[in-house]
Amino acid sequence: MTHADTLATALIVDDTGRVVGVTARRHGEDLAYRARGAVVLTTGGFADNEEMLADHAPHLLAHGRVSDGLDDGSGIRMAAALGAATRRMGVVELALTALPALAVRGMLVNAHGRRFVNEDVYPGLFSVAAVLTQPAPYWVIVDEEGFEAVPERERWGVVPRFVSETLGELEGELGMPPGALESTVGTYNTHAARGQDPYFHKDAHWLRPLKGPFAAIDPRAGFHQGGRPSAGAGTGVAGFTLGGLRTTVDGAVLDVSGTVLPGLFAAGRAASGIHGEGYVSGTSLGDGTFFGRRAGAAAAAGLRSAP
Template sequence: MTTSPHDVIVVGGGNAGFAAAHAAAERGRKVLLLERGQEDMAGGNSFYTAGATRIDHDGLDDLQDLVEPDERHDRTEVPPYSSQEYLDDLLKVTEGRTDRAMAEVLVTESQAAVRWLHGLGLKYRLMYERQAYDRPDGSYLFWGGLHVGNVGGGEGLIADHTAVAQRLGTEVRYGVRARSLIVEGGRVVGVRATDDTGAEHELRAESVILAAGGFESSPDWREEHLGEGWANAKVRGTPYNVGDMLAAALEVGAAKGGDWSTCHSVQWDAGAEDNESNRELTNRLTRQSYPLGIIVNRDGQRFLDEGADFRNYTYAKYGREILKQPGSIAWQIFDAALRPMLRTEEYDMPGIGVHEADTVEALADAMGVDRSVLVSTIDAFNASIDRDVEFDPTVKDGRAAKVDPPKSNWASPLETGPFYAYPVTCGITFTFGGVKGDLDGRVLDESGAPIPGLFACGEMLGGLFSGNYPGGSGLAAGMVFGRRAGSVA
C-alpha cells in the first residue's frame, strides 16, 4: 500500500523525534511520526531516562520561570553553568573527540530549546533527589552542572511530547517498523515499513527525519562494533534500537559519523530479576552513588578510581570498565555510615540486588569473594585515607585514598557495620556512532554532500560523544538538533 499525504516523515518517537516533529508542525508542515513500539512500549530510550537535561544558565534566578515552583527554592543554591563550562565539560569527558561545531551549537542553544519545549507544554523541575545534597543548615546545594529535569522523568517527558504532537496535528502511528528508504531521482522520498500485522507499506513525503536511535539493542551489532563481550551487556532502554535505520541510511550512501566503537554504559543492577528494558523501574536500576564507596570485582580487588570526578562525568564510561572484569560483574560496597547517603530512588526499593552483613568477612561470604582478599582490600583502603581532609560530597574535596588505584575524592573508611554490597554489571544506554550530518541534521554522503530529503537527529546523528559524555547532554542534544532538523525539513 502506498500513501503520500504528508510533508515530513519522522522515524522514531523519542525525545529527538518529537522535537523534530514539533518544529516541522509549527511551520505548517503535515507530519507523520512512525513509532515501532505500540503505545505501551513507545518513547524509545527517552522513556527510560530520569529526564535530566543539561543546559547552560545563570543560576536559580535564570531558571525560576522554567521550573515548577518548589518551597525548597528559597533554601537552594544553584551555581551558574555557562556555555563555556558546558563546552569544557564536553571536551574533557570526550578527551577532545567531540565535533567542535556541533558542540558549540549544543552548549549555546540548549536552554533555548528547553524554553521552546516548555512553551509548548513540557514541564520541568529542579532535580533535588539526583543532583543536590542537603546541608546541615537545611539548605540545598546543586552540583555537577546538571540541574533541570522533566516532571515525571522519562515517562512524563514522553507523555508531554505526545500531548503536544496531538495538539499540533502530528499523526503518530504506533507499531510501525521502518525498514528502508525510498529513493527516486537521487532524493529520499519516503520509507518502506511493516505494521504489527506484517503488512508492508510505502509511506512518502518531501523529507524524512531519522530519529530511530543507535544499535545498542542488537547483540550482533554490539559485538561487531564495540568489541568482544559486548553481547553480554544488559539493555537499559528500548529493545527496538537494533540499527534498522542506520543500515537503511548507509545503504543509500550516508557516511558514518562519530565514534562507532564506544557507547554510554552504566553500572546496572546485576541481581534484579527483570533488569532489561524494565518499563516500571526504568533508570532506577542504575547504581550511581558509587563515588561514596568502593567497587571491587569478584576477586575482591578494586580496579578504578570511584572518586575521579562527580558521577555526571564518569558514570557513562564505568559500565564498560565492569564489563571487562571477570564475569562482567562487580560490587559497590558501603558501610552503615555511608548507607543513608545513597540515592533513595535507586537503593531503596523491593527486589534489588544487595548483600548485607555485620562484618566484612560475612559480606565476602555472601558475595562469593575470598574473605582474606576483600579484608585486605578494605584494610589497605581505610589505612591510606587522608583523614585530616574534610569529607564533603558537594565538592571535589580532595579527600583521597592513596592506594592503587587511588580514590581521588570522597574517600570514607569502611569500618562501621553493617556492610552492604550491591552487585552491578554493564547496562548499555546508547551507542555514540551514527550517520554524519551538518549542523541542521542534513545527512551527508562520503563526499560531504547532503543527501536530498534525508535528515537525522538524536542518537542517530553521530559526532558529539566519544568514550564518555556529560550526564544530561543526550536529551539536550536531541532537543537542539531535533528542533534544527524539523525547522528545515
Template sequence: MSDDSVRPVSESEISTWDLSVDVVVAGYGIAGVTAAVEAARAGADVLVLERSGGWGGAASMAGGFIYLGGGTPLQKACGFDDTVENMKTFMKAALGPAVDDAKIDAYCEGSVDHYNWLVEAGVPFKEEFWGEPGWEPAHDEGLMYSGGENAAPFAGVIPPAPRGHLPKMGNKKTGERGGGYMLMKPLVETAEKLGVKAEYDIRVLTVVVNDDGRVVGVVARRYGRTIAIRAHRGVVLAMGSFAFDEEMVRDYVPALLGRPGSAVDAHDGRAIRIGQALGAATAHMDAAEVAVHTSPQLMIRGILVNAHGQRFIAEDTYPGRIGQAILFHQKNEAFLILDHDAYDEALQSGSPLPQPDWVCESAGELEQEMGLPTGTLTSTVDVYNMHAEGGSDPLFFKNEKWVRPFGTPIAGFDLRGMTSGFPLGGLKTDTDSRVLHVSGEPIAGLFAAGRCTAGVCAGGYASGASLGDGSFFGRRAGVGAARG
C-alpha cells in the same frame, strides 16, 4: 519489496504516491518532535510516521535529563556560574575519545538558546538544585550534576557546574511518567498546534531516491500494506539506536550482548541500515553508555572493587562511567563494599536502597565469604583506611567529603552482571544534521538526529546527552529538511 530490505527504491518504481507532504519525519521521539516543530515553523507541511501506537519513543520513558549549560537561566537561578568555554572543555574531555569538535562547539554555543526554546515550547523546569548523588533527583528538582563534573579527573582542572536540566514532573512515575514524559508532552502539543500531522502503527522500510540520488520520499508498511509517501523537501530519520538488533550489537558492541537494552524495542537499527544502504558513513559504532544497577548513594560512600579485590575507579564519579568501567574493563564483575554507618547515612537520602549480599564483622571475614583471593580485599581496605584517616584518596582522588575509614560491621554488594546499556554510534551527520556519504558529501534530501546518529558522545557519556543532542540537532534537521 521484502520487509527486510533497506535498499533504496528508485522513484521510477513508484506508480502511485499514497501521501504527499513537504517533510517526512520518521520517528516520534525527542529528535522527531523537535524536527517536526522546526520544520513546521519554517512553513513546511510535516508528517511524522511512528511505528508504535503513540508518540514518545525512548525519550518518554527516560529519566528526562537534558544536558545544557553555559549559563542557562536555571543554572543562574540556582546560584551556579557556567561558561560556554568550560562546558566545551568538559564535554570534549568527558565524552571522548575523538569527539566531533564542531558538534560540541555548536551544541555548547547554542545551549542557552536551546534551553529558552524548550521553555517557550512549554517545557517546565523547577528552579531548585538537587545536590545528592544519584541517577536523577528523588523528586522534581530541576538541576543536578549529571556527568561527574564535580569529581576526578575533571573537577581539579575544569570549574565544575551542574548541567543536568530536568523537566518539572507531575505525578512522577519512573519509566512511565517521569521527566522524559514531561519533556515530550508539551513538545508534541506544540507540534500539533503548528499543524504537524502524525500517522501511527506505520513502519518506515526504506527511502525513495530520484535519478540524481536525492531522497524524495519513503516506503513504509502499515497493517500489511506497503505505501509510498512523497517528501517534496526532505526526509528526517529519527528512529533510534540499534540496541534491539542482536546482529548489529554482535558486530559493533559485543559487550552489550545479553545485557538488557536501556531503550525501546523499536530501536532496531533500521535508520542506520537505511543510511548505510545509501552509502552513508557511520561513526563510533563501538561506543556505548552503561548503567550499573545499584544506588549511587551507596557507591559514593563505599569502595568498588573488582574480582581481585582491588579498587579501579573513583566512586563519586558519574555512575555511567562506573558502569562502563565495570563492563568494558572489569569483565562485568564488581563488588561494592560499605560499612554500617555509611549504609545508614545513605538511607537518609530517601532513595530506595538494596540489601547487602554479605555482612561480616571484619574485612578478612568478608573477603572469605565473598570468595575473593586471600589478602586482596583486606589489603585494599587497609590502604584505603590508612589514607582515609587523613581524609585523602591519593589513588583515585575521591572527594574528601566522601572519604572516611571503614568501621564494622562491613557489607558487600554483588554487582556482577548488574549492568545494562545502549549504543552511542550511528549515522555520521554534520552540524546541520545532514547525513554524510562515505565521500564526505551530504546525501541530498536526507537528514537525521537522535540516537540513530553519532552525536556529541564518542565513548564517554553524561546523563542528558542523548535528549539534549537529539533535541538540539533534531531542530536543525527540521530546519534543513524544510529548506529542501
C-alpha cells in the same frame, strides 16, 4: 499528519541520487511516501538489534537494554544502504546498578577485590570503567556508618547481599583471593585517615577509614523502586547504543567520502550526535531535541529554497 503503526522500510532515491521518500508498511499494506523536501531519520539506536550489536558493540549483548524494544537500527541501515557513513558505532551508554550514594561512602571493587575508579564520578563513568575494563562481578563495599548515612527511602530497595564483622570473612563469602579485600581496604583506610585518595582522587569530603561491620552490595540485584526490579537486575548492567549516522551539525547525513547525501537528514540516536566515550545523562534527549530541531529546520529551509 502523523501515521502511527507505520514502519519505514527503505529510502527512495531519484535519478539524481537525491532521497525523495520512503517505502513503508502498515498493517500488511505496502506504502510509499513522497517527501516534500527531505527525509529526517529519527528512528533511534540499535540496542535491540542483536546482529548489529554483535558487529559493533558486542559488550552490550550480555546485558539489559535501556530501550522501548524498538531500537532495531533500521534507519541507520536504510541510510548505510545508500553509502551513508556511521560514526562511533562501538560507543555505548552503560548503567551499573550500583547506588552512587553508597558507592561514594565506601568503594566499588572488581571480582578480585580491587578498586578501579573514583567512586564520586558520574555513574555513567564508573559503569563504563567497570564493564569495559574490569573482571565481573562488581561489589559495593560499605561499612555500617556509610550504609546508615543514606536514608532508607533513598536506597532504592538496595540491601546488602553479605554482611560480616571482618573483611577476611567477607572476601571469603565473595570468592575473592585471600587477603584481597583486606589489602584494598587497608590501603584505602591508611590514606583516607589523611583525607587523601592518591590512587583515584576521590574528594576528601567522602573519605574516612572504613570500619566493621562491613556489607557487600551486589549490583546484580538491581534497584527496586516502587517494589519493582529495575532494568539492571540480572547482570547488574543495562545500556543503549550511542553510535549512528555521521551528520553535519544541521543533521545532513554524510556519505563515506564526507559528502552530503542530498535530501537525507538524521537526528537523535539514529545519528552519532555529540557522544564520545563517557556518557552524560540528558545528552541523549539533547541529541534528539537540539539536533532534531536543527535537522528539521535545515530540511524545511531546503524546502523553502527549492525551485
